[in-house]
Amino acid sequence: MSDDCHSPGRSTSGQSQSLDEFGLIQRFFVDQNSYSNVWPFQGIGDDCAILELGCTRLAVTTDMMALGTHFLEDADPFTVGQKALAVNLSDLAASGATPKAFFLSLSLPAVDVAWLDGFSKGLLKEAATYNCPLRGGDTTKTASVDGKPGKTCFSICAIGEISSGPAMTRAGARAGDDIWVSGTPGDAFACLGEIWKEFTVPSRLLPYFKARMETPTPRVHLGTQIRHYASACCDISDGLVGDLKHILERSNVSAVLFWEDFPRSEQMSLLPELVQQRCILAGGDDYELLFTAPRSVRDSIEEIGKSGGVKVTRIGEILPSGIPLRILTKEEQSLPVMNSFNHFA
């Protein structure tokens, strides 16, 4: 089960018990049955499941999203369609797979032609941009609640191919590896935090942050290129530190991050330092790639970044296990290791 989350709306139903999303999967959906003649696989806790078909290797991911939870209810349906596919493509990118096909399940309270028109156009535009065609799906009606229409929700299952070489997972980081990140994480949360009234953002900067929240860029091409060099990779959906922790746990290592080395957009650099830390370290919804690679391939990674149209930045180093994760400033002070988003927590 993937543990990716992304949540522009605030969840309001407060009946969840102590099990969080990860505990829920562990407790109920770890299968003790035995199977015969199945495809070998890896990927529990990764962005994708990697299925070994013998003649090729597939990466498969699925994400379920709803208006009112993952999207603002009045979000532009075109960008909702774009992002619905983008977050799945981002999972494929994190495993280094080339997108090949996706499937859409769509649950609607009613047929809203204007919404469907925008949503489908955004979805199919994203499909065309990343050469990942819609190959099937299902439509149904959302159950109403006490006579009131339920919310629109949808699930996408995307399939990518890794025809040669290994898939990237979260499990391969080794002490001494560099820690890299693509793009400028935190920008999406600069909009979301404003919506959630955690902080305020100058209104002239909001359009940029809103665009980064609504139309994240899945790093598909970067993923396929770094696959031959990276030791571990994930996409940033929960927040940089939270997602890094997944790599550290799966790889049984620790890390140090250097705060001043973090990339930040021009717009982000105009926000107060504490807001920057909140957004960049624990914001989430970035869909940038966070990956580790041996120092020996540093030049190759730099080169891929330059040629691939997206900046990649070294932000830290993998350390042996047993050392606490630290985020250092240039004065060697430690920043608090902020927690990030978790459904049901």
Added chain:
Amino acid sequence: MSDDCHSPGRSTSGQSQSLDEFGLIQRFFVDQNSYSNVWPFQGIGDDCAILELGCTRLAVTTDMMALGTHFLEDADPFTVGQKALAVNLSDLAASGATPKAFFLSLSLPAVDVAWLDGFSKGLLKEAATYNCPLRGGDTTKTASVDGKPGKTCFSICAIGEISSGPAMTRAGARAGDDIWVSGTPGDAFACLGEIWKEFTVPSRLLPYFKARMETPTPRVHLGTQIRHYASACCDISDGLVGDLKHILERSNVSAVLFWEDFPRSEQMSLLPELVQQRCILAGGDDYELLFTAPRSVRDSIEEIGKSGGVKVTRIGEILPSGIPLRILTKEEQSLPVMNSFNHFA
């Protein structure tokens, strides 16, 4: 997009416009973009999409379901879990694929441990029975409606393999072919019709019908066996006549059905003739296979039925196009061609 439906709960939100489920897919989700280097595929309007990977062939299907729409809200979670996977396995069976893996997206209003325990156990039991392991998924929170918790819903994406020979589709029926059906269709709707108060059923018969509704048997083994003989195939989710019409449209042929030849369970044969017609011809939720095959392989199909543990019955014949579909009694009277279920209609 698949056009399978299955609907034990009654949908209550009445804001849908004139577009039905099929029109909705046609209007919004037919992609005019061009793609390069993608897997060739077939399957628009079939139970599964068939993806040609070069070295092998995959069948992929997805179904979205919700408590309160596809399942009664108080349905036993164990059987909900079983059926959630079964309806997807039934789609794989209709293409003749061998199940290989499935993915679950689960949207919950809150963590209900008892429900999750039953649901996951039923789901994983079905997975073990049909050798189709859970390989990934996503969990999220259902958006609330005016502060009230939304409904539990889930989407499954199942992948099967057809390693040699062609996939079955709805498009290959030819005039002169026999029409076959597996099992005893109509039993599920005998329960559903009672719940919907369309008719009443003697209470001593209800447990049998309820079991057929709650735990349909996906005809996975049968599907893989008839694949080399059948000219067209689908599973019965919307109702036998409605699903047959899909085969007729896709194959550009017509058909005649012989009512007295239809298989019926001992329990069904105790219901009034008109109720039998309603259930068997237009009930839906059967998940039996409806397929066509040349007369020349009649003996082979009979043999597969005898050895495979499920009865297969010849119920009609494919005719050239242009002739109206008819359902004849032995007195050569025509029965009304009943319509079947369609979301958003």
